[in-house]
Amino acid sequence: MDVVELRELLETNISQFGEYPFLYFNEKQYTNVETKNFADSFAAGLLKKGIAKGDRVIVVMPNCPEVVFAYQGISRAGAIIVPIMFTLHSKEIQYIAHNSGVKAVITSSSVLEKVEKALKDLPVKPIIIATDLPSNTNLVNFYDVMDNLNQDHFGQNSNEEDTAVILYTSGTTGNPKGVLLTHKNLYSNALNSATHSGTKRGTTLGVLPLAHVYGLTVSNVCFLTGSSVAVFSQFDVKKVFKAIEQYKVKTFSAVPAMIHAMVSFPEARSYDTSSLESVGSGSAPLPVALLNAFAEKFSAPVYEGYGLSEAAPVVTAHRKGVPIKPGSVGVPIPGVEVKIVDDLGVELPIGEVGELIVCGDNVTPGYFQNPEETMQVLKDKWFYTGDMARVDDEGYVYIVDRKKDLIIRGGFNIYPRDVEEILNAHVEVYEAAVVGVPDERMGEEMVACVVKKQGSRVSEYELIRHCQLHLAKNKTPRKIIFLKSLPRNGVGKILKTQLRKEAIENFIP
Numbered sequence: 001m002d003v004v005e006l007r008e009l010l011e012t013n014i015s016q017f018g019e020y021p022f023l024y025f026n027e028k029q030y031t032n033v034e035t036k037n038f039a040d041s042f043a044a045g046l047l048k049k050g051i052a053k054g055d056r057v058i059v060v061m062p063n064c065p066e067v068v069f070a071y072q073g074i075s076r077a078g079a080i081i082v083p084i085m086f087t088l089h090s091k092e093i094q095y096i097a098h099n100s101g102v103k104a105v106i107t108s109s110s111v112l113e114k115v116e117k118a119l120k121d122l123p124v125k126p127i128i129i130a131t132d133l134p135s136n137t138n139l140v141n142f143y144d145v146m147d148n149l150n151q152d153h154f155g156q157n158s159n160e161e162d163t164a165v166i167l168y169t170s171g172t173t174g175n176p177k178g179v180l181l182t183h184k185n186l187y188s189n190a191l192n193s194a195t196h197s198g199t200k201r202g203t204t205l206g207v208l209p210l211a212h213v214y215g216l217t218v219s220n221v222c223f224l225t226g227s228s229v230a231v232f233s234q235f236d237v238k239k240v241f242k243a244i245e246q247y248k249v250k251t252f253s254a255v256p257a258m259i260h261a262m263v264s265f266p267e268a269r270s271y272d273t274s275s276l277e278s279v280g281s282g283s284a285p286l287p288v289a290l291l292n293a294f295a296e297k298f299s300a301p302v303y304e305g306y307g308l309s310e311a312a313p314v315v316t317a318h319r320k321g322v323p324i325k326p327g328s329v330g331v332p333i334p335g336v337e338v339k340i341v342d343d344l345g346v347e348l349p350i351g352e353v354g355e356l357i358v359c360g361d362n363v364t365p366g367y368f369q370n371p372e373e374t375m376q377v378l379k380d381k382w383f384y385t386g387d388m389a390r391v392d393d394e395g396y397v398y399i400v401d402r403k404k405d406l407i408i409r410g411g412f413n414i415y416p417r418d419v420e421e422i423l424n425a426h427v428e429v430y431e432a433a434v435v436g437v438p439d440e441r442m443g444e445e446m447v448a449c450v451v452k453k454q455g456s457r458v459s460e461y462e463l464i465r466h467c468q469l470h471l472a473k474n475k476t477p478r479k480i481i482f483l484k485s486l487p488r489n490g491v492g493k494i495l496k497t498q499l500r501k502e503a504i505e506n507f508i509p
Contacts, residue, residue, distance in 0.1 A: 003160035005183040007075040009223040010036040017226035023065050024230040042073030045145035053078035056100045060084040061108035062233040066131045067210045070106045081165045083211040085490035086111045093118035096168050102126045160184040166368050167309050178368030179309045188361035189312040190220035196333040199225050205252035206231040212491045213313040218253050237261045241271040248275040255283040257492030263293045276300045284493045287424035288326045312362040316397045328396040336360040356389040357382045407436035407444050422470045428456040435500045437507045447503035448477040481506045
């Protein structure tokens with residue numbers, strides 16, 4: 001495989017497809033050639049400000065065209081992109097900035113106050129570059145950085161094993177770790193994802209945060225397939241339906257929370273969604289009831305997949321023309337191998353539950369300045385995901401749960417997802433998540449956190465009875481607590497660390 005570095009994606013795209021509208025944002029559009037010109041000029045400006053090969057540059061702002069210009073510009077300057085979700089707390093941004101040794105931060109006026117607070121105590125102050133600044137500011141404006149330096153100076157001596165991106169994990173179990181992703185990791189995953197899915201040229205929706213590896217890879221796929229993307233600064237279900245109708249969108253990638261919002265949107269029928277052929281879902285488990293509800297309502301299947309930041313990110317997926325197995329995350333994409341192993345690393349027989357490990361060109365070389373953590377998860381080129389899974393006789397992968405989310409109740413293993421599927425299938429449940437809490441007698445007990453549908457009066461007793469009708473007695477939640485909403489991170493993944501705290505506070509044996 002001849003690897004195309006991130007900085008070369010635009011050149012390859014233009015050479016293959018010519019000039020065409022590449023980005024749509026609000027009422028503006030930018031062609032691929034215009035995007036390249038902005039990226040070239042921004043790279044030149046970064047070089048002029050002393051950003052050198054290997055320097056880390058943070059990008060922290062909502063989705064907008066400038067994020068794409070910045071990513072391409074940073075890469076062209078030979079520097080390393082450090083994407084950060086703009087929703088993070090200033091203390092989280094401070095930790096990432098300090099840990100990465102950042103030289104510049106690219107942000108927007110809406111996030112600027114938080115960024116300045118995060119950077120004020122750093123021993124070495126990075127350059128702050130911001131979009132849409134008021135005219136009376138003394139800070140550096142994004143477009144003022146641009147320069148017309150000869151692009152032949154960009155990214156010299158880069159190779160496929162060089163780090164292109166450092167992506168910090170969500171940090172739900174402690175301080176975030178900086179996942180190193182090389183040009184080879186990202187390019188191979190985008191290419192193999194596009195090949196596996198059979199992605200065709202067209203307009204897709206950029207509803208996923210570009211600061212997340214899932215959104216970043218989707219944008220790279222657009223370069224490879226000659227597609228256009230309508231970029232959203234935040235997910236707005238009404239605007240999503242308008243865009244599907246306006247651009248005749250055939251497919252796009254989302255997370256379960258977005259799919260849930262589309263199914264629940266009362267005005268959905270007033271928009272023409274007949275162009276929609278499928279939707280990809282990843283980042284978090286998709287309840288089977290939701291998968292079926294979407295397919296029924298929009299006559300379009302949801303192709304669930306599985307990935308993680310350390311795999312750049314796609315590992316498995318369903319695809320067109322191959323049967324969907326509800327509850328499964330599909331089969332490995334080309335170039336990716338998976339195994340199910342026990343605690344000693346020994347491969348388990350088909351159908352048995354164990355830890356999922358992954359190998360391929362997409363797998364990270366490790367964590368930034370963290371050899372101890374790297375050694376724990378990378379063994380003989382196999383990445384140990386920490387996810388419990390099984391594989392059937394046709395190679396379909398089923399994610400059972402996170403290893404750390406496993407509940408051991410009275411010596412028996414209980415996987416929360418089994419219980420969540422039953423609760424999510426109840427007609428009066430909007431969504432549910434199950435966690436374990438310490439218990440003196442059983443070791444751990446199970447608590448279900450449930451959000452009711454609007455107007456529902458379903459009781460704890462009714463839901464526990466519902467579980468008892470479908471599950472073994474030891475898999476029935478001991479207690480159900482009702483919440484207004486479930487806590488999530490920026491890509492819709494439920495934050496079970498927060499739920500455990502809530503459950504412990506509300507659990508009375």
